[in-house]
Amino acid sequence: MKTVAPSHGARSAPSEPASDQDSSAQTTARQQFIEQSATTLGQAWAKRWRQDLHREGRPAAGGWPGTLREARTQVEITLPTEMLHRKMAAITGVERELAARTAYASARNEWRRHLEPETP
Numbered sequence: 001m002k003t004v005a006p007s008h009g010a011r012s013a014p015s016e017p018a019s020d021q022d023s024s025a026q027t028t029a030r031q032q033f034i035e036q037s038a039t040t041l042g043q044a045w046a047k048r049w050r051q052d053l054h055r056e057g058r059p060a061a062g063g064w065p066g067t068l069r070e071a072r073t074q075v076e077i078t079l080p081t082e083m084l085h086r087k088m089a090a091i092t093g094v095e096r097e098l099a100a101r102t103a104y105a106s107a108r109n110e111w112r113r114h115l116e117p118e119t120p
Contacts, residue, residue: 030088031095034079038099041078042071042106049107050114061118064108071104072096 050060079091
């Protein structure tokens with residue numbers, strides 16, 4: 001019986017080395033964490049706006065009153081601390097801007113879900 005030696009070229013190499021796969025998984029987990037944190041931040045921000053207006057006796061009516069600049073501030077106050085507690089590397093400028101835009105969109109959507117009629 002004839003045996004055939006395995007061909008070294010016949011094995012399929014993984015598309016990425018294991019360390020690259022780990023790095024990719026960490027990047028994805030990091031992106032998911034930042035996105036989810038920004039979404040939650042935006043929802044809480046909209047809720048605080050509604051509560052503040054109600055304390056003043058005003059309805060939460062009309063367009064979303066927040067600004068992208070305020071969203072950047074919200075992200076700057078919250079995310080770096082959360083990431084530090086999780087022993088994650090500091091948030092980058094690109095991540096910070098994406099988080100601000102995500103928080104703003106989340107707040108605006110939350111605001112729209114709970115719109116109240118304007119009082120005359």
